[in-house]
Amino acid sequence: MSRKRKLEDTSAGSAKKPATSLASWTTVEDFNITRCRQLNDMHIEPFKGPVLYWMSRDQRVQDNWALIFAQKLANKVRVPLCVCFCLVSSFLGATIRHYGFMLKGLQEELRSLQIPFYLLCGTAKQQIPLFTSQHKVSAVVCDFAPLRVPLQWSKDVAGELKKQGLPLIQVDSHNIVPVWEASDKQEYAARTIRSKLHKKLPEYLEEFPLVEKHLHKQDIPPSTDWQKAFASLRVDKSVGEVSWATPGTRAGLKKLEEFCDKRLKQFDAKRNDPTSDSLSGLSPWLHFGQVSTQRCIMRVSSHKGSSVAASVASFVEEAFVRRELSENFCFYNNNYDSINGAADWARATLQVHCKDKRDHVYTLEQFENARTHDDLWNAAQLQMVNEGKMHGFLRMYWAKKILEWSSSPQKALEIAIYLNDRYELDGRDPNGYVGCIWSICGVHDQGWSERPVFGKIRYMNYAGCCRKFDVKKFVARYPGSKTTKSK
Numbered sequence: 001m002s003r004k005r006k007l008e009d010t011s012a013g014s015a016k017k018p019a020t021s022l023a024s025w026t027t028v029e030d031f032n033i034t035r036c037r038q039l040n041d042m043h044i045e046p047f048k049g050p051v052l053y054w055m056s057r058d059q060r061v062q063d064n065w066a067l068i069f070a071q072k073l074a075n076k077v078r079v080p081l082c083v084c085f086c087l088v089s090s091f092l093g094a095t096i097r098h099y100g101f102m103l104k105g106l107q108e109e110l111r112s113l114q115i116p117f118y119l120l121c122g123t124a125k126q127q128i129p130l131f132t133s134q135h136k137v138s139a140v141v142c143d144f145a146p147l148r149v150p151l152q153w154s155k156d157v158a159g160e161l162k163k164q165g166l167p168l169i170q171v172d173s174h175n176i177v178p179v180w181e182a183s184d185k186q187e188y189a190a191r192t193i194r195s196k197l198h199k200k201l202p203e204y205l206e207e208f209p210l211v212e213k214h215l216h217k218q219d220i221p222p223s224t225d226w227q228k229a230f231a232s233l234r235v236d237k238s239v240g241e242v243s244w245a246t247p248g249t250r251a252g253l254k255k256l257e258e259f260c261d262k263r264l265k266q267f268d269a270k271r272n273d274p275t276s277d278s279l280s281g282l283s284p285w286l287h288f289g290q291v292s293t294q295r296c297i298m299r300v301s302s303h304k305g306s307s308v309a310a311s312v313a314s315f316v317e318e319a320f321v322r323r324e325l326s327e328n329f330c331f332y333n334n335n336y337d338s339i340n341g342a343a344d345w346a347r348a349t350l351q352v353h354c355k356d357k358r359d360h361v362y363t364l365e366q367f368e369n370a371r372t373h374d375d376l377w378n379a380a381q382l383q384m385v386n387e388g389k390m391h392g393f394l395r396m397y398w399a400k401k402i403l404e405w406s407s408s409p410q411k412a413l414e415i416a417i418y419l420n421d422r423y424e425l426d427g428r429d430p431n432g433y434v435g436c437i438w439s440i441c442g443v444h445d446q447g448w449s450e451r452p453v454f455g456k457i458r459y460m461n462y463a464g465c466c467r468k469f470d471v472k473k474f475v476a477r478y479p480g481s482k483t484t485k486s487k
């Protein structure tokens with residue numbers, strides 16, 4: 001049963017008084033309002049100033065439920081619509097590799113839709129209240145990320161807007177099934193969330209309405225000083241931008257089409273082979289919200305026929321089930337990036353083995369410079385450092401070896417997250433924190449036969465990789481990875 005609600009007749013001059021109750025935003029026409037949650041208890045006053053979409057995670061125009069909702073709300077109360085992005089000078093260790101990709105992606109136009117875009121330099125807590133009072137904003141819509149920092153940002157802004165009597169409505173525009181609709185608790189594993197997600201999929205996998213030219217004109221010209229934005233950054237410039245990935249929605253959608261045309265058919269069979277080019281390659285555009293995962297799922301699922309069926313199912317499992325499981329974990333477990341976030345059995349087994357003899361112990365500096373005894377591990381590290389994207393299969397091996405070669409599991413998780421967020425273009429993402437804590441602390445995994453250092457945490461080794469793919473061929477691509485071990 002769809003929970004869409006029909007438009008209440010609040011058109012100007014209608015007999016009924018325009019809706020000003022809290023409920024008014026929940027009766028926006030033809031929109032599944034379970035995608036939304038209100039972050040303070042303020043009402044919206046129709047016919048006042050513009051509706052503001054505070055863009056953060058979902059940095060795109062079309063296929064963006066938050067912007068779609070904001071435009072519907074603005075049309076309902078007959079006011080202009082504008083978009084802002086608050087640029088913070090540093091974010092969880094992001095470097096110029098990340099900010100460059102993000103800012104270039106953000107420059108894709110909104111002007112053609114008569115929706116002014118404002119790039120604000122500073123935190124949302126400072127900038128949003130200034131903007132809303134300056135532009136007499138009547139309501140603010142924001143998107144959603146289940147991480148500590150963005151959750152704090154939206155909480156701070158909700159409080160500031162309450163002082164101005166303005167509502168803040170949050171829309172989960174990143175997930176197909178909104179996190180709060182998929183499950184009301186931390187799920188144990190993919191097998192416990194999979195059926196919940198698939199059951200709700202038909203309700204949420206609906207075609208996106210277009211964001212259209214906005215009728216109610218905003219009379220203040222947009223202001224986006226990109227030079228000033230870049231100058232405001234306080235980021236490490238030693239991790240260079242990548243050349244293989246062109247930022248922006250257009251390039252991301254092109255990547256999606258190329259995946260469907262050239263790699264989808266071998267995705268299932270080859271996605272665990274780092275020597276074959278069979279992954280979608282989409283994670284940087286998905287991480288920055290320049291492309292909607294829902295759009296990818298719809299495009300991939302439109303490919304029918306036995307030759308791609310296994311790959312379509314496999315892509316849906318990864319991009320829908322595994323990804324939304326990561327969102328669920330980070331939303332419900334505030335310790336998503338620490339050993340305390342692991343299950344009791346995992347913490348216990350790692351504790352029992354934390355004093356086991358390590359054959360090798362490396363420092364962060366040795367890991368970062370790919371100076372271990374293992375040529376495959378070094379090659380994976382160099383792929384990440386040089387290209388900003390390590391192959392998905394190798395990420396598991398890479399993180400598990402950090403557990404094996406670090407002085408403690410806590411240290412291992414710290415090192416894995418630090419390197420992942422510093423070099424992966426798709427870093428600082430729920431997928432990354434869960435990828436690291438899955439590998440090192442068995443989150444969403446079961447216990448395996450006990451062994452030194454790992455305890456019951458799933459083990460992976462070099463010989464296992466050799467059985468799966470041509471390790472020598474992969475290592476040869478990264479000459480710096482050679483060690484005495486390399487034959």
Ligand code: FAD
Pocket residue numbers: 271279280281282283284286287318319320322323326390391392393395396399420424426427428429431432433434435436439
């Ligand atoms: P494809 O295999 O083409 O998958 C398509 C999409 O499905 C991905 O973009 C991603 O959104 C999703 N997906 C695929 N595999 C997973 C997975 N295991 N868990 C959750 N979602 C998945 N992913 C990130 O987005 N950012 C990270 O920082 C990150 N760090 C990781 C660290 C470790 C230690 C591990 C084990 C995994 C990590 N992953 C991370 C998950 C996964 O490896 C990447 O999403 C994937 O390799 C991205 O490349 P792709 O888009 O070409 O993947």
Ligand code: FO1
Pocket residue numbers: 055056057058085086087088089091094098099102145147150287427428429430
């Ligand atoms: N979100 C913002 O609203 N403002 C920023 O300046 C910003 C910088 C940034 C840099 C790297 C990065 O990976 C993400 C960044 N984000 C920023 C956060 C992003 O919008 C998402 O909220 C998080 O990445 C969670 O997925």
